[in-house]
Amino acid sequence: MSDKAMFEAGLKNRREVLGAEYVDKSIAAADDFNMPMQELVTEYCWGEVWGRPGLSRQQRSMLNLGMLVALGRSHELRLHIRGAINNGLTKDDIKEVFLQTAIYCGVPAAIDAFRNAREVFKEMGID
Structure with a gap:
């Protein structure tokens, strides 16, 4: 191509x-x-x-969320939370990703991720 x-x-x-x-x-x-x-x-x-066939968009979104939490990149995390929703992830899916990051990336990083997610959900009108 x-x-x-x-x-x-x-x-x-x-x-x-x-x-x-x-x-x-x-x-x-x-x-x-x-x-x-x-x-x-x-x-x-x-x-x-993102155009490769090996992973679904949902899987790629889950990976991105975890990596962005690990890197502490809140601005990009907020953007990719929106992307994850657009890719079909639910609030529960995102919650599980962030709980997993609490163990492997640290509780403070996961707390920040949950805070950012709640703000994005509110902005998107997601209960």
Whole structure:
């Protein structure tokens, strides 16, 4: 697949998972400095990796949530909580992921994850 085709495939995946509004805003706000990063993320992360057949989007979302908790990346975690919901994960699925992270990543990291999830659920109107 050409770089342009992989970018387009990645853009489609990225929009479906994170929401077109968020993705389009990120790309529109890019300038000469950070556009190469937008291209890299869209082509390789969302095209090459998220486009692979080996794992479902739900499985990829669960992995991302766990890794983002471990890394303490709250901003990205909030974004990927939304993506996980878009990929069909339930609040209970997300709860179980965060309980698992409490054991392997630490209780403070999991507490922060639960707090972020509750805020995202509220913003999304999810009871």
